[in-house]
Amino acid sequence: MQTNNKPKPSKNPLWLLFTSVKFTVTVLLLLAITSAAGTIIPQNGSPENYIQAYGKFGFTLIQVLDLFNMYHSWWFRTLIGLLIINIIICTIHRWPTTWKLVVSTGFKPESLSRKKPMQEFTTKGTEGNLESLYTSFMKKQYQVKVDTIKDGFRIYGEKGRWSRLGVPIVHFSVVLILAGALVGSFFGFDGYVNIPEGGSADRIQLRDSDRTKALGFEVVCKDFSISYYDSGAVKEYRSALQLKEDGKIILEKDIIVNDPLRYKGINFFQSSYGSLPPENLELKIMSRDSKKIQKYKTKIGKTIELPGNAGQFLIKKFNRDFHFRNVELGQAIEGELFLTNAKPVNIALPFRFPTFDKMRKGQWVITIESHDNRYYTGLQVTRDPGVFLVYLGFILILTGCWVVFFSSHKKILVEVTSSSKNSQVKIFGATTRNKMDFGQQIEKLAGSMKQL
Numbered sequence: 001m002q003t004n005n006k007p008k009p010s011k012n013p014l015w016l017l018f019t020s021v022k023f024t025v026t027v028l029l030l031l032a033i034t035s036a037a038g039t040i041i042p043q044n045g046s047p048e049n050y051i052q053a054y055g056k057f058g059f060t061l062i063q064v065l066d067l068f069n070m071y072h073s074w075w076f077r078t079l080i081g082l083l084i085i086n087i088i089i090c091t092i093h094r095w096p097t098t099w100k101l102v103v104s105t106g107f108k109p110e111s112l113s114r115k116k117p118m119q120e121f122t123t124k125g126t127e128g129n130l131e132s133l134y135t136s137f138m139k140k141q142y143q144v145k146v147d148t149i150k151d152g153f154r155i156y157g158e159k160g161r162w163s164r165l166g167v168p169i170v171h172f173s174v175v176l177i178l179a180g181a182l183v184g185s186f187f188g189f190d191g192y193v194n195i196p197e198g199g200s201a202d203r204i205q206l207r208d209s210d211r212t213k214a215l216g217f218e219v220v221c222k223d224f225s226i227s228y229y230d231s232g233a234v235k236e237y238r239s240a241l242q243l244k245e246d247g248k249i250i251l252e253k254d255i256i257v258n259d260p261l262r263y264k265g266i267n268f269f270q271s272s273y274g275s276l277p278p279e280n281l282e283l284k285i286m287s288r289d290s291k292k293i294q295k296y297k298t299k300i301g302k303t304i305e306l307p308g309n310a311g312q313f314l315i316k317k318f319n320r321d322f323h324f325r326n327v328e329l330g331q332a333i334e335g336e337l338f339l340t341n342a343k344p345v346n347i348a349l350p351f352r353f354p355t356f357d358k359m360r361k362g363q364w365v366i367t368i369e370s371h372d373n374r375y376y377t378g379l380q381v382t383r384d385p386g387v388f389l390v391y392l393g394f395i396l397i398l399t400g401c402w403v404v405f406f407s408s409h410k411k412i413l414v415e416v417t418s419s420s421k422n423s424q425v426k427i428f429g430a431t432t433r434n435k436m437d438f439g440q441q442i443e444k445l446a447g448s449m450k451q452l
Contacts, residue, residue: 019090019093028083037070038071038076041062043070050068083178087174087175090171091168091171102161109156111430112411115430119426119427119442120424123423127152127153127418127423130418131146131416134414134449135155137448137449137452138155138414143159151417152415152418155414156413158411159409159410160407160410163408163432164409165403167404169397173394173397176392177390180386183385185386187383189381189382190206190380190381190382191380192271192378192379193381194274194378195219195220195376197224197377199376202215202217204381215381219242219268219379220243221377223240224237237257237377238256239377241261241268250263255268255269256270257270267380267383270379272377273376274320274378275373278373278374279374280299283368283369284366285306285365286367287363287364300315300317300333303315311338313338314336318334319331319333322334322348329350329352330351335349337366345362347360349368351368354367355367408431408432410429410430411429411431412428412429413427413428414426415427427442
């Protein structure tokens with residue numbers, strides 16, 4: 001009597017749709033094609049770049065299809081959701097059969113004895129002696145059952161039923177990974193914030209968006225430091241961060257690249273840094289006529305009175321990237337010199353070249369004597385609440401793949417029929433995978449039985 005292990009077909013059209021292989025292939029193809037499109041089409045670019053690359057019609061089409069931010073578009077999330085539902089329903093559809101194979105204790109030797117024996121030999125020994133020897137030997141490797149037949153006996157051995165769970169484990173792990181991606185897509189964020197030394201921030205700028213997001217607490221940059229190699233290249237930049245909630249310090253940590261600060265699922269990565277205008281300056285002003293030098297401590301935006309009421313020098317602004325005749329000179333102070341009975345003169349004072357103003361050959365020479373160095377720290381701020389599901393999914397998928405590829409459900413039937421002088425031994429077997437290796441195991445088993 002044969003038993004049908006196939007699940008009973010359902011008449012529900014939605015159930016039939018989600019258990020269809022064609023539906024699975026269609027969803028996977030759509031995901032592959034759209035993912036390729038998301039790779040080809042630059043994501044989160046400016047409208048001007050899209051119009052220049054694809055024209056106005058192409059830009060409109062891309063905008064309608066939400067291809068600017070494809071991986072967060074409603075239709076891409078829908079495809080991921082459909083794939084999750086498809087995998088879950090397919091697994092549920094096959095689960096009764098799989099579970100029955102795992103927990104079933106039925107002994108059906110006919111399913112093996114109908115096949116050609118994998119090993120066959122004749123041995124001396126009585127039925128009673130061989131049954132005891134073979135049963136004890138096979139119990140070391142298999143779960144066994146013994147059955148009596150005409151003129152002999154048969155031993156049914158089995159192991160690895162649990163290996164049938166490998167495929168459902170892989171399916172469940174894929175669901176976890178996809179679900180984690182969806183959770184991160186809906187509830188996660190990626191942004192950045194620049195905080196000056198001694199300053200703080202409680203909001204971040206979301207990446208590729210004009211929106212900001214409140215953190216719910218305050219991030220303070222207590223200090224920022226840079227260390228250099230002997231060659232002058234930057235070795236490390238470090239931010240001393242402090243988190244405050246309701247005015248109370250809740251966490252402090254120095255962060256560097258690849259060593260972030262984490263709090264409430266939010267990650268603060270050291271991403272960049274930059275220079276800020278100095279708060280305090282010391283300028284030196286020399287008269288070419290008298291060679292007299294006078295020093296002034298001042299700040300950006302302030303005006304300095306020249307000696308002898310000769311005029312004024314207004315410190316207008318800080319330029320982070322000053323160029324002179326197409327040559328980059330770096331950070332500089334720009335100002336305007338007002339002399340009595342003369343037109344205003346624009347003056348630049350690069351930090352790297354203190355005597356730069358001498359080239360102007362004016363009556364007054366202005367140089368930077370000293371200034372303080374101020375920096376801001378650039379932090380990448382991320383939150384991905386689905387990352388735990390993704391990590392768990394990867395662990396399970398490795399476990400499931402190991403079960404699928406390196407374990408199997410093995411069944412062995414040893415049939416012994418005795419005559420007056422000898423006993424005939426036939427060994428049948430079946431395995432779900434790795435049949436070549438299983439054949440070698442049966443051959444080794446037969447060799448061991450011959451020696452008993």
